Amino acid sequence: MPEQRTLKRAQADKRAGKAPSTQAGEFVKEQVDKVRAGKHGVRSAKQAIAIGLSEARRAGVAVKSPKKGAASEATRKKADKDNAAGQHRHAASKGTKSTESTAKRSRAASAALKREGSAGASPQALSKQTKTAAAKRPAASRSAAAKKAAATKGAAGRSAAAKKAAHTRASRTHH
Numbered sequence: 001m002p003e004q005r006t007l008k009r010a011q012a013d014k015r016a017g018k019a020p021s022t023q024a025g026e027f028v029k030e031q032v033d034k035v036r037a038g039k040h041g042v043r044s045a046k047q048a049i050a051i052g053l054s055e056a057r058r059a060g061v062a063v064k065s066p067k068k069g070a071a072s073e074a075t076r077k078k079a080d081k082d083n084a085a086g087q088h089r090h091a092a093s094k095g096t097k098s099t100e101s102t103a104k105r106s107r108a109a110s111a112a113l114k115r116e117g118s119a120g121a122s123p124q125a126l127s128k129q130t131k132t133a134a135a136k137r138p139a140a141s142r143s144a145a146a147k148k149a150a151a152t153k154g155a156a157g158r159s160a161a162a163k164k165a166a167h168t169r170a171s172r173t174h175h
Helices: 004-015 020-036 045-058 073-086 099-115 123-135 139-151 155-173
Strands: none
Touching (some): 020 045, 045 073
16 A cells, blocks of 8 residues: 555646656655565565556556557556556456455565565666666657656756756766
8 A cells, every 4th residue: 555645746746747657656666665664575676666556556647558568468467457446447357256365365465575685676776677678768759758857847846957967967077
């Protein structure tokens, strides 16, 4: 269950006109923080992101399911189910499962996550994941995303980003 402050931040992003992926980023951040705090572990950065996206979909963030061929059929089905749950529609494939077995499954999943390590949420692991994901996207798509990000940032945000960039450039030239 996502924390209230995560839901509030995602709603604020939505009001600011930010993309669903940006709204979902709040849930991913929460997962990374949970792993770093030792609440549970993950096998990889991808798993932390997947858990965050699943929570975002269930909270009603309009994150699209992966395209055919982009992810396994099971992953796409899970994404569709999460989206349906987020829209308060029961997934069509929901049979008559006893509450006991779902509670058992939930406990088992939590226990399995607790056994995993926290290296998957390390800055190095996340950086590597980000770079490989970005490399798979065409330059035009990355450029369009950056342009939209700049447009929805707001004047204060743009100013802060420009100051940070100038500071980064200055620190890189003094080496």
